[in-house]
Every structure is written in structure tokens, then in C-alpha cells.
Amino acid sequence: MSQTLFEKIWDAHLVKALPDGTFLIYIDRIFLHERTGSIALQSLAEDGRSVRHPEKVFCTMDHIVDTFPGRGDETVMPSGKDFIQATRKEAKNAGITLFDIGDENQGIAHVISPEQGIIQPGMTLVCPDSHTCTQGALGAAAWGIGSSEAEHAMATQTLRINKPKLMRVYFKGKLGTGVTAKDMILHLIGKYGAHGGAGHAIEFAGPAVRALSVEGRMTLCNMAVEFAAFTGLVASDEKTIDYLKSKAYAPSGAQWQQAVDYWRTLVTDDDAEFDEELIIDCDEIEPTVTWGTSPQHTCSIGGQVPALSSLANENARTAAKRALEYQGLSAGDAVLGLKIGNAFIGSCTNSRLEDLRYAAKILAGRKVAKGVKAICVPGSQQVKASAEKEGLDIIFKAAGFEWRESGCSMCFFAGGEHFGAKERVVSTSNRNFESRQGPATRTHLASPATVAASAVNGYISDPRDFLESGL
Amino acid sequence: MTPFVHHSGVAAPLLRINIDTDAIIPSREMRRVSKKGLGEGLFASWRYVLPDSRELNPDFILNQPAYHNTTIILGGNNFGCGSSREHAVWALAEYGIRAIVAPTFGAIFYQNCIRNGILPVGLDTDAIASLAQDVSTDPQQRQVAIDLAEQQVTSASGLGFSFDIEAGHKEMLLKGLDSIGVSLQHITDIQCFEKQYHQQRPWLLGRG
Numbered sequence: 001m002s003q004t005l006f007e008k009i010w011d012a013h014l015v016k017a018l019p020d021g022t023f024l025i026y027i028d029r030i031f032l033h034e035r036t037g038s039i040a041l042q043s044l045a046e047d048g049r050s051v052r053h054p055e056k057v058f059c060t061m062d063h064i065v066d067t068f069p070g071r072g073d074e075t076v077m078p079s080g081k082d083f084i085q086a087t088r089k090e091a092k093n094a095g096i097t098l099f100d101i102g103d104e105n106q107g108i109a110h111v112i113s114p115e116q117g118i119i120q121p122g123m124t125l126v127c128p129d130s131h132t133c134t135q136g137a138l139g140a141a142a143w144g145i146g147s148s149e150a151e152h153a154m155a156t157q158t159l160r161i162n163k164p165k166l167m168r169v170y171f172k173g174k175l176g177t178g179v180t181a182k183d184m185i186l187h188l189i190g191k192y193g194a195h196g197g198a199g200h201a202i203e204f205a206g207p208a209v210r211a212l213s214v215e216g217r218m219t220l221c222n223m224a225v226e227f228a229a230f231t232g233l234v235a236s237d238e239k240t241i242d243y244l245k246s247k248a249y250a251p252s253g254a255q256w257q258q259a260v261d262y263w264r265t266l267v268t269d270d271d272a273e274f275d276e277e278l279i280i281d282c283d284e285i286e287p288t289v290t291w292g293t294s295p296q297h298t299c300s301i302g303g304q305v306p307a308l309s310s311l312a313n314e315n316a317r318t319a320a321k322r323a324l325e326y327q328g329l330s331a332g333d334a335v336l337g338l339k340i341g342n343a344f345i346g347s348c349t350n351s352r353l354e355d356l357r358y359a360a361k362i363l364a365g366r367k368v369a370k371g372v373k374a375i376c377v378p379g380s381q382q383v384k385a386s387a388e389k390e391g392l393d394i395i396f397k398a399a400g401f402e403w404r405e406s407g408c409s410m411c412f413f414a415g416g417e418h419f420g421a422k423e424r425v426v427s428t429s430n431r432n433f434e435s436r437q438g439p440a441t442r443t444h445l446a447s448p449a450t451v452a453a454s455a456v457n458g459y460i461s462d463p464r465d466f467l468e469s470g471l
Numbered sequence: 472m473t474p475f476v477h478h479s480g481v482a483a484p485l486l487r488i489n490i491d492t493d494a495i496i497p498s499r500e501m502r503r504v505s506k507k508g509l510g511e512g513l514f515a516s517w518r519y520v521l522p523d524s525r526e527l528n529p530d531f532i533l534n535q536p537a538y539h540n541t542t543i544i545l546g547g548n549n550f551g552c553g554s555s556r557e558h559a560v561w562a563l564a565e566y567g568i569r570a571i572v573a574p575t576f577g578a579i580f581y582q583n584c585i586r587n588g589i590l591p592v593g594l595d596t597d598a599i600a601s602l603a604q605d606v607s608t609d610p611q612q613r614q615v616a617i618d619l620a621e622q623q624v625t626s627a628s629g630l631g632f633s634f635d636i637e638a639g640h641k642e643m644l645l646k647g648l649d650s651i652g653v654s655l656q657h658i659t660d661i662q663c664f665e666k667q668y669h670q671q672r673p674w675l676l677g678r679g
């Protein structure tokens with residue numbers, strides 16, 4: 001029978017269909033971080049339960065840890081140290097692998113899991129973090145869960161879940177110059193709403209997706225949760241296989257070929273059916289930015305904040321009105337030229353080597369506009385080291401960017417560092433919710449290219465003005 | 472876990488769409504390595520005048536005397552979207568919230584509710600709007616009643632709505648079951664599955 005990629009993965013992990021209509025699904029890998037992992041491990045131990053397969057559980061320090069050079073356990077966030085030290089202790093007791101501060105492989109969970117080859121095609125992976133869907137980019141089913149579910153997964157190596165519906169988002173055509181995976185996903189959410197993918201496992205497909213690098217696919221899948229999806233995924237191909245080759249936790253020796261043979265079967269069959277299918281023509285995608293406080297509040301770089309009357313219903317109008325007040329904008333305002341005080345390049349959406357290269361291409365030989373605070377936080381120590389090998393750090397620093405140690409940093413406000421009230425930030429992260437990057441901070445989501453261009457000009461700018469040869 | 476069988480209480484309309492978990496419990500309020508001590512941080516950005524103050528914002532609905540002792544929230548679409556933080560549900564539970572009625576929920580949030588004894592009730596927008604209108608004239612008197620066994624929500628003025636819930640979720644809530652314990656009843660199945668699974672995919676055993 002014809003099957004979609006997600007169904008193949010689902011069936012391979014189905015332990016048992018339960019009488020109540022849920023399914024017991026086998027979980028291959030569990031990833032934790034110091035923010036909630038400490039609590040999950042602690043609570044598990046308190047209940048007298050142990051981790052069933054410690055070798056399948058990994059943990060990193062990313063959410064709370066400082067990203068300043070020379071950092072240690074102390075954090076700007078009050079009590080951050082308690083989280084870090086509790087996580088270290090619990091990880092040790094549980095016998096799981098920890099990418100600790102100072103480890104050359106430390107970084108944001110969703111950046112290091114692919115980088116280490118921990119996530120592989122066909123796997124199921126869960127993490128108590130909503131952006132776990134990023135890892136679906138490798139042809140896997142990876143999704144975010146709560147802490148109690150993480151405890152459940154660690155204790156039983158399974159989860160009891162409902163089967164999500166299936167959606168395919170097909171990107172046809174080719175991306176234009178200066179248009180990236182980030183613009184694809186912002187465009188999609190803008191067009192169909194932050195609720196457009198609710199309850200679905202979404203396979204991103206089509207020539208424009210195939211043309212993306214594995215890193216670009218991660219950016220695409222990263223924001224599936226901003227589309228309210230259960231998860232997002234992209235079928236693996238030769239690029240995925242190349243990407244995984246000789247990664248630390250990828251199969252090796254004779255097992256490598258065995259794994260690759262299996263991975264090659266993990267594609268959606270020609271006549272497999274989805275519950276829903278959306279088709280996006282890449283010709284219509286331009287560099288895209290958000291103007292409001294929901295990821296659906298987007299417009300193309302040359303566009304304007306919409307008139308409230310143009311919005312679909314009363315709820316959307318009320319939300320947009322509030323968003324505009326929060327953002328200090330009015331209907332009809334052009335996004336292009338909006339003055340910014342801050343630029344942030346980082347987060348599990350856009351902090352990989354390719355992202356930094358895009359930005360550096362624009363920043364090379366240029367300087368950040370006066371008065372703009374600009375920060376670059378590589379997603380992992382490996383990304384940082386590779387970037388430094390290419391001299392990207394020199395470009396960033398010469399342009400006036402701070403060059404940080406890896407972590408989530410100011411993607412979100414944990415109670416420590418933040419941009420400040422009413423500060424306008426153009427950011428490569430994934431959430432523009434109220435106070436996400438600091439109390440009353442105003443966030444505009446965009447691609448690394450758009451953020452770099454905007455940092456240079458001091459106002460929201462079109463990256464294409466800086467790119468002669470295209471990205 | 473506290474079972475949920477039947478509950479009636481003050482219901483507060485918070486009908487904004489996309490109320491995310493950052494709004495339910497801002498990150499800065501998650502101070503300790505604990506599931507406890509979070510109730511005070513519930514809706515902190517809206518509930519208090521300044522981010523780090525505890526001075527109540529009189530405009531916020533839960534601070535109004537009419538809505539004291541709220542135990543039910545009437546919400547908008549996509550309630551609990553965003554971050555997976557279970558702290559949002561722990562904070563709601565600690566505050567005393569027993570049920571949330573909304574057209575749709577963030578998927579992870581929904582699961583977290585079930586795991587922590589909060590009943591997520593899915594009703595359509597119109598039904599919620601009429602409930603909201605019904606309670607708003609006198610929230611303390613016009614309470615909302617929810618019967619999980621019957622899958623029914625009723626208002627003081629006699630409006631009644633039935634709702635759907637997965638059988639498994641319903642049972643977990645009705646009996647206050649421990650989810651891990653329930654799954655471990657299938658441990659033999661898990662072991663059998665695992666053995667065969669690893670035979671077919673030896674590269675998934677252990678490191679690489």
C-alpha cells in the first residue's frame with residue numbers, strides 16, 4: 001500500500017494500538033536541556049524510576065547558560081546556576097550523555113543533535129522543547145513534548161499518542177535571489193495563519209525544498225510549530241546522507257551501508273494520500289518580515305502593515321490591533337525603512353554555518369549603523385569553530401557585531417539578558433510574541449540576510465540591495 | 472494526579488486568540504528547579520503592573536473582584552500555543568484552574584493539561600462566546616459546570632454544550648491515572664518490540 005514518509009516512520013515505531021484509540025510509539029532518542037531536563041530527571045528519580053536506556057538520552061546546556069565569552073555556571077538570569085548544576089548532577093546520576101559548558105560540542109539542542117548525527121532519518125526523537133520539529137529536516141519524526149512526557153519517554157522508551165493528520169506543503173519553482181528557507185516558512189505562516197497546520201505532521205516537499213541544503217531544511221522545519229503543526233519533516237536524500245557521513249553518533253563501518261539502504265526507502269510513495277495539501281509557488285515569495293506579535297503577522301519586505309479591515313474576522317482584528325499598539329506601529333506603515341535599535345543573529349532557526357555565511361556576505365567590508373546593538377550567537381561551539389576557521393568572526397566583529405559563545409541567548413528572555421522595553425529588534429529567531437525577547441521588546445522576525453542588511457542600514461532593509469550575485 | 476470528574480466554578484473569559492505559554496507563564500517567572508511555586512507567575516505580564524512587580528493590574532480580568540476564585544478559563548483559538556513549557560500548566564493548576572474551554576489548543580499544551588489533571592474542553596467559538604456572555608453579568612453567581620463523564624458543559628442560564636475527548640484522555644482524567652504506570656502495563660510488548668526492532672536496525676543500539 002502506498003504510504004507517506006510519516007506513515008512509514010509511524011508504522012516502524014508502532015509498539016501497540018491501544019483500545020482507547022491512542023498508540024504506543026517507540027522513541028529512539030530523547031534530548032533534554034537544562035531548563036526542563038533538570039526537572040524531568042529529578043522528578044523521575046523522586047518517583048523511584050530510572051531511565052530505561054541512558055544511551056539513548058542526551059542533554060545540553062543551551063537555554064539558560066550565558067553566551068558571553070568566558071562564561072561559567074554563573075548566569076545573568078537569577079538562579080540560572082541552580083538549573084545548570086542540577087542538570088549536571090541529574091545527568092550524571094542518570095548516566096546520560098551531557099554536552100556541558102566548556103564541551104567543544106555544546107550548543108542548542110536542535111543544532112547539535114543533527115550536527116552530532118544523533119538524529120537520523122526514520123528515527124523518532126522527542127525533547128521537552130517545542131522547536132524539536134527542526135530535526136525533522138533529516139527525514140525523522142521529531143517533536144516537542146512537555147516535561148511529564150519526557151519522563152514518560154525516559155521511563156518507558158515510548159509515548160502514548162494520537163496519530164496526527166497528514167499534510168504536504170509543496171513548494172514549487174525556485175527561490176529568487178536573497179530569498180531563503182526562513183522566508184519560505186514566514187510566507188507560509190503569513191498566508192495560512194499561525195493555526196494553519198494544526199494537528200498535522202507536515203511534509204515539506206517540492207523542488208524548492210529539494211534545492212535547500214540540509215541546514216536550510218532545518219530552518220523550514222523549525223517553524224512548523226509556529227504553524228501549530230505536530231511536526232514538520234523533509235524526506236532524506238543524498239544531501240542528508242552526505243551530511244550525516246562521519247558524524248560522531250552516525251552509524252559507521254558495515255552498519256553505515258545498512259542504515260543508508262534503509263534511509264533510501266524513507267520517501268513518500270507516489271500515490272500516497274495526505275489529509276491536506278498546500279501548494280506554494282516560490283515566485284510569490286520575497287524576503288519576508290513580521291510586523292506584529294504573531295508569526296502570521298508577516299508581509300513581504302516591500303509591503304505594509306495591513307489595514308485592520310482587511311483581516312479575516314473580529315478575533316484577528318482585535319489581535320492585530322493589540323499587536324500594533326505593542327509594536328508601536330499603525331496600519332499602512334511600510335516595513336521597509338522602519339528604524340531598528342538591535343539586530344540578533346542566532347537561535348535554532350538560523351544560527352548554523354550557512355546562516356552565518358549569508359549574513360557575513362552582506363556584512364563583509366561594511367559596518368553596523370551607529371546606535372545599533374548587533375549580536376551574533378552561533379548555534380553550537382562547532383558552528384562557532386567552523387565559522388572562525390573561515391574568518392567569519394573577523395567579518396562580524398569588524399562590522400560591529402558581538403561574537404558570542406553558543407546557546408539560545410536572547411532568542412528568548414529567561415530573566416537575564418534582554419533588549420529592553422520598546423526596543424525594536426530585527427531577529428533571525430522564531431517567535432515574535434509579546435515580551436519574548438525581553439519585557440515589552442518589539443521583535444521583527446526575518447532571515448539572516450535581512451537582519452544583516454537591516455543592521456548595516458539601521459532600518460529594516462531589503463537584502464537584495466546588497467547582493468549582486470545572489471545567495 | 473487529582474481526578475477530574477465534575478466541576479463547577481467561576482469562569483473567566485480570556486478570549487484573545489493565540490494566548491501562548493510565554494504569556495501564561497513568562498520565562499522570567501520560572502525561577503526554580505521545581506514544578507512548584509509557579510502560581511504567582513501565572514499571566515505575570517498582564518496580571519502585574521510592571522514586569523517584576525507584584526502590584527496587581529486592576530484591568531486584568533483575574534484581578535477583578537467579580538472573577539475571584541476563577542477555576543475555569545474561557546479561551547480563544549490556539550490556546551497554549553508556543554513554547555512546550557509544562558510550567559504553564561503547573562502554574563494554571565497551582566492558581567486553581569481546573570478546566571480551559573477553547574476552540575483549539577496548542578498540541579503540547581493539550582497533552583500537558585491531561586497529564587496534570589486540567590481538563591481541556593474544545594467548543595466552537597460561538598458556544599464560548601455565549602458562555603462568556605452568560606457569565607459576564609454576574610460571574611460569581613453564574614458559574615459554569617463541566618461534567619466529564621457526560622462530556623457536557625452547562626451554564627447558569629441553562630445553555631448546554633457537549634464536547635469530544637479521546638477515550639484515553641478521558642479515562643486518565645476521570646481516574647487521575649499515572650501515565651507512566653499505565654504504559655508500563657505494556658512492558659512485555661515494549662520489550663518484544665524492542666528486541667525485534669534492534670535486530671532489524673542494529674545501528675540504533677547504543678552509540679552510532
Ligand code: SF4
Nearest residue numbers: 131347348408411412
Ligand atoms: S534557540 Fe530559542 S527557540 Fe530555539 S530552543 Fe533555544 S529558546 Fe527555544
